[in-house]
Amino acid sequence: MARELVAGIFDAESFWRDENLARLPAIRDKDRERIVLAMDELMFPFCGSGDALLTRFAMEEAHKAYLASIGFSFRHLVWEGDDASANLFQAMASEQERDERYGAFDTLSPFAVVPHTREVIAKYEFSNEVPGIDTVKRVNSKIYSARLTGELLGKGFGKPVYSAEELSALGRGLLAEHGSALVKDPFGVSGKGNMLLQSQASLERVASYIRRQEGEGKAVAFVIEPFLDVECDFSCQFDIMRDGSFHLVGLQKIFNRQFAYLGSESMDAAGREALERAGYFDVLLQAAGRLYKDGYFGPVCIDSMLLKDGTLVPIVEINARKSMGFINHRLDQALQARSGKKGFFTFRSVGFKERFDYEGWLEELKRQDILYPNRQGNGILPLSSATLLAGAAEAGADAPAGGNLRKGRLYMTIIADELPERERYVERMRLSFESKGGKWYG
Incomplete structure (x- = not known):
């Protein structure tokens, strides 16, 4: 069976998007960007026997040992290059020397095809094929989705717009008919790149913002639809x-x-x-x-x-x-093979002042009967350590200045027989995390 090198980035949309496209109003979140770089560790369920996971940052040894103890054994490789590019494949392709750690595998299993994925496959003579980047960009655009829906079903809710004036005109019609309108960036992702408009004034502010970018030579491409x-x-x-x-x-x-x-x-x-x-x-x-x-x-x-x-x-x-969804499917396959159960895949955003003892925290969760599998065969399965501690990744454990909290994100699967039990597990994990001086958001 072919051995796979599992690797990739979770912010593929930013590499598919044309830089000459106008943008919706947004505030840049550097903490989110750092966390997204660390999300490659979530791909471990794609690894089978003999496969390896390549990540941008190191994973906690205690976390890998815990995953191995419940059946997720994989070889872990950490990127060793100096290039800080967010596109890991670009960094791999641009390295002058081959990294023979990668050459030991037969195929590359990327999370998404982004620029330079094909160059990495060629460089390391992997046997698999991936579609061309122009094709990948095209089919991932929400404009493609809107058009395909109309062609297959004869109708669709979303309509492409290519100017501020077109956005304003269609928006006015939606506001009059539905009371709201949703504008989508063609390469927006969850929680980013969508804007809900509920008044004529908000519509005109966005249209004016887009119009200014048109004046700077930016092209316009959005999808607008009723808020359903x-x-x-x-x-x-x-x-x-x-x-x-x-x-x-x-x-x-x-x-x-x-x-x-x-x-x-x-x-x-x-x-x-x-x-x-x-x-x-x-x-x-x-x-x-x-x-x-x-x-x-x-x-x-x-x-x-x-x-x-x-x-x-x-x-x-x-x-x-x-x-x-692919990740959760693979997790559920493993859980069902082990115990006949399925989980709820979710995450919580957190903050902390000092990097804490992750191994000690896992042991505490186990003592408190929160860690999967507990005495009932349920509990919480932590899926990430690098995203949790991403805010402390750059330098030591010193607390940030000014009383600010480092931000991180904990991904987890919750295995419970009933919804109230699931909620109790999350509440107990929150209390455990906050006992370490952390902050649990939402």
């Missing part, structure tokens, strides 16, 4: 094979808040059967066929939703890459 009354968000994960065949991976219920991703759990059999009766998978097969015809093959995650009036929206947007 959603009952349930969900996603479907599948692979388009090199020969064009379709392989269904799984379905995930998605939990969002104000456009920001909160968590996922695998959909039950009743949910899958309801979607099959509604013709959902027929639409997916058509979408997969079009993606392949347009030159794409590989992993795909399609976001979908069910509205409160019963309307099924099979394609909200297309993510032609791996996703949190």
